[in-house]
Amino acid sequence: QGCPPQKDRALQTVAEGLRQLYAQKLLPLEEHYRFHEFHSPALEDADFDNKPMVLLVGQYSTGKTTFIRHLIEQDFPGMRIGPEPTTDSFIAVMHGPTEGMVPGNALVVDPRRPFRKLNAFGNAFLNRFMCAQLPNPVLDSISIIDTPGILSGEKQRISRGYDFAAVLEWFAERVDRIILLFDAHKLDISDEFSEVIKALKNHEDKIRVVLNKADQIETQQLMRVYGALMWSLGKIINTPEVVRVYIGSFWSHPLLIPDNRKLFEAEEQDLFKDIQSLPRNAALRKLNDLIKRARLAKVHAYIISSLKKEMPNVFGKESKKKELVNNLGEIYQKIEREHQISPGDFPNLRKMQELLQTQDFSKFQALKPKLLDTVDDMLANDIARLMVMVRQEESLMPAQVVKGGAFEGTMNGPFGHGYGEGAGEGIDDVEWVVGKDKPTYDEIFYTLSPVNGKITGANAKKEMVKSKLPNTVLGKIWKLADVDRDGLLDDEEFALANHLIKVKLEGHELPADLPPHLIPPSKRRHE
Helix, strand or coil, rough: HHHCCHHHHHHHHHHHHHHHHHHHHHHHHHHHCCHHHHCCCCCCCCHCCCCCCEEEECCCCCCCCHHHHHHHCCCCCCCCCCCCCCCCEEEEEECCCCEEEEEEEHHHCCCCCCCHHHHHHHHHHHCCEEEECCCHHHCCCEEEECCEECCCHHHHHHHCCCCCCHHHHHHHHHEEEEECCCCCCCCCCHHHHHHHHCCCCCCCEEEEEEEEEEHHHHHHHHHHHHHHHHHHHHHCCCCCCCCCCCCCCCCCCCCCHHHHHCCCCCCHHHHHHHHHHHHHHHHHHHHHHHHHHHHHHHHHHHHHHHHHHHHHCCCCCHHHHHHHHHCCHHHHHHHHHHHHCCCCHHHHHHHHHHHHHHCCHCCCCCCCCHHHHHHHHHHHHHHHHHHHHHHHHHHHHHCCCCCHHHHHHHCCCCCCCCCCCCCHHHCCCCCCHHHHHHHHHHHHHHHHHCCCCCCCCCHHHHHHHCCCCCCCHHHHHHHHHHHHCCEEEEHHHHHHHHHHHHHCCCCCCCCCCHHHHHCHHHHHHHC
């Protein structure tokens, strides 16, 4: 059962709880029905403890390595950048006390790293896999995995020497975020790339898309490229939801065409927020992935035991095996009906048929309800308990911000997003920013029959509703503008109300409290 929540080592609790559940309840089912030979290797301790990982995937020269360089703001060992296909390896960029490279063969024997099971992909892959270690504040809370550029054409498939899509699928199962990079300049999705995207099926919730190098084309073209990208992706990723696409130029060079600067800034902020939320949601992601895995393991047990049941005891095993593999689709439907399992939970039919060809069906196990009941109990009860712990843990964690690198630049100071715009306009001016339009507002003010230099709420309302803003917004503006809370507006407060209406009409948000630079000068004496 999950460990009792202990406040001081919150993260270990969920990780330990998950590890125990997996070892005691799910692993026996996986082993009994050879799940690891079909789907994915057993989970290790490091899989439960590791930092959130971000996987970057894209065709060559879309700026993957440059994107990492932009985030961590320093070169990492083994980094090569150029217009030709340069990165030909999987590079895990991780935190380490000193700078250095660890080759693939050494990585897969290190029990502290979550890579041991990559051993299965053989030497051709391990020679193309390495870890770049460096002391960097960004890498304190996340790790980033750079992948070889995907090329267009047939040649690479033959020359890679390992199953590229399968390796990516392995990573996809274990990472927290998958970022697909596209180049706004040359938007083609090669066969290998669309195969790779299809291999990421079941992980659509982790996928985000970055349309990079968007500063190299004009606005009109950018709209067309964005439309074309969504159209192509819609045909490959079969989900009703729209994939989130971030448009921008993710490196530190001047923008070539600066027209869309504001758009790029807002998009970069959104992407940074998304990456910064990863450490906080890491435990939830691991929980979610374990549930996915448990559901697949259950279906797998039903498939294997059904095949076992159909096998003859003595004669005609081979021919029966052929027949069963060919009719796997019908077996799926039968299991679906008998156990009320949704079709989306089943493994890919064609892939399963291929894997079954090499298996000896007579060694398969019959259905063992006790193992399945244990997993059902885990899904029904234990997971719910861990869910509560996840929430407790999140509340104890700071809104954990990934620090350092590019994440520092935009936090504060005049280059923070939206600084000096909207309600922030005039923040550094000596004069009151509303003053410059006050004569215009005063003319309206004196038509609203002020008494003792103040107008009533009813009269102010007549004027304010002309902005056509909804009452909820106008109510908030009234609250901000009535600085002395006397239920009336003097000429300065009325000018301030109009200024805030203008801010809102220009599409900016209203502040929760009135910022000091907007307080009318006559009211500042009381401060």
